[in-house]
Amino acid sequence: MITRTAALRAAGVAATVGSIFWLAGCGPGPTAHTSPKPSKVVAGCTASRAQSQVTVDATSAFRFVPATVCLLVGGTVTWTNTTTNFDHTSTDEPSLAASGSDATVPSGGHGWNLKLPSGRSAHLTFNKAGVYHYFCIPHETLGMLGVVVVVGGS
Numbered sequence: 001m002i003t004r005t006a007a008l009r010a011a012g013v014a015a016t017v018g019s020i021f022w023l024a025g026c027g028p029g030p031t032a033h034t035s036p037k038p039s040k041v042v043a044g045c046t047a048s049r050a051q052s053q054v055t056v057d058a059t060s061a062f063r064f065v066p067a068t069v070c071l072l073v074g075g076t077v078t079w080t081n082t083t084t085n086f087d088h089t090s091t092d093e094p095s096l097a098a099s100g101s102d103a104t105v106p107s108g109g110h111g112w113n114l115k116l117p118s119g120r121s122a123h124l125t126f127n128k129a130g131v132y133h134y135f136c137i138p139h140e141t142l143g144m145l146g147v148v149v150v151v152g153g154s
């Protein structure tokens with residue numbers, strides 16, 4: 001979508017990050033090898049409760065609010081840095097994490113690394129169900145962690 005690309009560029013996010021991510025949803029995808037859908041086991045996130053658009057604030061208290069979101073397959077999460085003086089990131093890359101459990105990607109999914117300068121936003125569309133643990137690079141050890149649970153799809 002033009003609007004998404006424009007938004008990513010406006011946020012200073014490399015368009016390729018999103019492109020790689022979107023491509024993940026283009027193919028038929030593995031169906032025989034995926035783990036059971038987390039809809040009944042993670043944070044009460046079922047398809048009936050999941051949202052298609054969620055905004056997560058990256059705050060001056062070094063937290064993602066809400067820390068856990070329940071998203072439908074194909075839904076979009078928008079991260080907004082609500083501070084005026086802190087730079088945050090939304091990152092799901094194990095190689096960049098102090099703790100591996102802070103960066104998890106479901107089978108067939110892809111991680112990301114979005115810069116969130118103060119006052120800016122960036123968003124991603126999730127096309128693969130599963131549980132994504134992510135973090136903020138400079139504030140991971142302060143507990144700035146988040147979870148995106150993606151459910152639904154066929």
Ligand SMILES: [Cu+2]
Pocket residue numbers: 058062087088089136137138139144
């Ligand atoms: Cu941060």
